[in-house]
Amino acid sequence: MSRVLHPGGDVNPSPADECRVDDLRGEIVGASPAFLGLLAQLRRVAGSEAPVLIEGETGSGKELAARAIHYWGTRSAGPFVPVNCGALPDHLLEAELFGHERGAFTDAKLARRGLVAEANGGTLFLDEVDALSAKAQIALLRFLQDQRYRPLGSSRELRTNVRLVAATNQPLADATQQGRFRCDLMYRLKILHLELPPLRARTGDAERLAQHFVGVFCAQYRLPVKTFDTATLAWIRSYAWPGNVRELENWVHRELLMADGLTIRAMLERPHGSADAPSPPEIANFQRAKAEAVRLFERDYVLTVLRQAQGNVTRAAQIAGKERRAFGKLLKKHGIDRQSLAD
Template identity: 50%
Template sequence: MARLISHRPAPPAADPGIAEEFVAFNLVGQSEKFLNLLARIKKIAQCDAPVLLEGQTGTGKELAARAIHYLSDRRDFPFIPINCGALPDSLIENELFGHAKGAYTDAGQAQTGVVEQAQGGTLFLDEVDALTQKAQVTLLRFLQDQRYRPLGERVLKEADVRIIAVSNRPLEELVTQGLFRQDLLFRLNVLNASLPPLRERGDDAVILAREFMRRLRIRYDQPDKILHPSTLRWIRRYDWPGNVRELENFIHREFLLSEGRYLYAQPPDPARRERRRARPDRRRQVSFDLGFADAKGEVITNFEKTYLCWLMEECGGNVTLAAMRAGKERRAIGKLLKKHGIDKKKYHRAG
C-alpha cells in the first residue's frame, strides 16, 4: 500500500490560461499555487454542494466565493453574504430565518431572513469560525434538511440555497480545542479550498501591484505610473502579513500621494504589525449575561478603543489631524486617548 501511495501521479499543472477567466472576479495572479486554486474553484463551481474556504485574512476568500457562485448554475439567483462574527445569539434565528408580523414586541411588519433572500442562489457565511455554540446548533439544524420556521410562524419552509462558508482559522483546530462542533464541520466541509497567503505566491505581489495601479489610473483619471525598481525589490521581499488586502491598500495610498512618473514607496513600518495585533478584536462577542446598561457600555468601550487605535495609526499619532478627521474637538480626542490608555507616541512615524 505504501508503495502504491508513493507512486500516485501528481495532479496535472493548471493551465496558465485559466488566469484570464478569473480577472473579471478580481482574482489575479500567475503563481503555480494560485493557478491550482483557480482550477479547483472552477471545478467546485460545477458541483452543487456546500463549500468551505479557509485562509488568512485578506487572501480573497469572498472573491473566491463569488467566483464559485457566478460560475455555477445558480449565477442568475442571489448571492447573499452574512457576517457571522456580527451575529449575537439573540438575533441569529431572526437574521437567518426572518419573522412574521407581531412575532415579538416592535415586530410591526414581517421581515424575510437571509435564507429566504438567497433562495435559489448562494448563502455566504463569512467568519463562520466566530459563531457561538448556540449559533452553531441553529445553523446545524438548518443544514440537516434546509427546512426552517420564521419566528412567529407555524409552518415550516423549505430552502434551496448553496452554502459557502469562510473561516480565517482552521476549523479542524477549533474542533480539537472544543470551540467548533465537529458535526457542523462535516456539514460545511463537503467541498473545500485553502487560499494561500500572498508570501507563498511568488511574483504575484508584483503582478497584483501593477494591476491595482492600472485600476487606480482609470478610477482617478491619472497618467500611467511605474513602480520604481527599488520598490519592486522590497515588494518581492516583504512578507505581507495582511495579504492582498494590505497590498491593495498600500498601493492605493502611495498612488495618490506620489509625485511624478515613478511610484517610490518605503516598506511599511515594522511596528505597524504590532500595533495591529494590539487592537481590540472586532469579532469579540458582547456579554449578553450583563444588564442592558452594562452590555451597552461594553460595546461602546470596545468601539472607542478600536476606532481610536485605527485613527491614531492613520494619522501617525497626530492628535490635531485625528480630531479633524473624526470631526471632534482636539481636547475631546485627547480625553478619549487618556481614558483608554492609548499612547499617541507609539503611532508617531519616523522622519
C-alpha cells in the same frame, strides 16, 4: 498576454499565462503555481452543488473565491448573499437568517424575509462562520439537514434551495478541538474544502497585483497611468504581506495618491507607513536582521487582526489563536492602542 476567465468560460490556463477571474465586485489576479492550482480547484468545486468550506488568512480573498464558485456554477443566474457571522449579535442572527413574523420580538414591527429566503436558487455565503454561537450552530445544523426552517414567531415550516459556502480565517478543526465549534456541523460544511494560499506563497503575484491595483485606482481617480520604480517593485516582491491582498491593495492606494509625477517611488518602510516605522535594517548581522523581520511581522500581524476585530481584544485573540492575556502583552510590547482601531 493576459487571459480573462469569465464565469462559465472554457479557457484553460497554463502556468505561463496571467489569469484573472472577473466577478461583479472584484478580481482575483495572479499567475503563480499556487494561484493556478487554486484556480483549477475553484473550477472543479464550482461544478457541484455540495457545501464548501474556504479557509485562509485574513485578506487572502475568501469572499472573491466564494463569488467565483457561485458565478462559475449552475447557480450563477441566482443571488449571491453574503453574511458576516461575526458582525451579527447572537439574538438577531436567527431572525436575520430565517426571517421573522410581526411581533416576534421587540421592535419586530413588520414581518421580514430572512437571508436564506433571499438566497433561494443561489448561494448563501457565511463568512467568519467560526464566530457563530453554540445556539446559532444548532440552528444552522438543523437547517442544513433538509433546508427547512421556521421564521421566528411563525408556525409555518418553509423550505429554500441554496448552496452554502462558508469561510473562516482559522482552521475549523482547531475550533472543534477547543470545543468552540460543533464537529457535526463542521463535517456538513466541509464536504468540499479549499485552503487559500497566503500572498507570500504566491511567487510573483504581489508585483502583478500591485500593478493591477495601480490601474484600477488610476481609472477610479481619472489619473494618468503610473508605474513603480525598480527599487519599489523589488521591495514589493520581497515583503511578506502579513495582511495579504487586502493589505497590498490599501498600501498601493495610499502610495499612488501620495506619489508625485508618473512614477511611484515609495518610502521603503512598513506598508502601514506610521511615522515611527523604521526603514528596512541593513543586513549586517543575520541574528539582528532576523529579529527585526520577526518584530515587524509580529506588529503588522497584531495590527491586522485587531483591525478586523474592530479593536475588540478578545475577538482579536480568538482570530490569532492566542489567550487574551498573551495577546494583550503583544499590544503592550508593540505600543498599540486598541482604542484607535475601534469603529
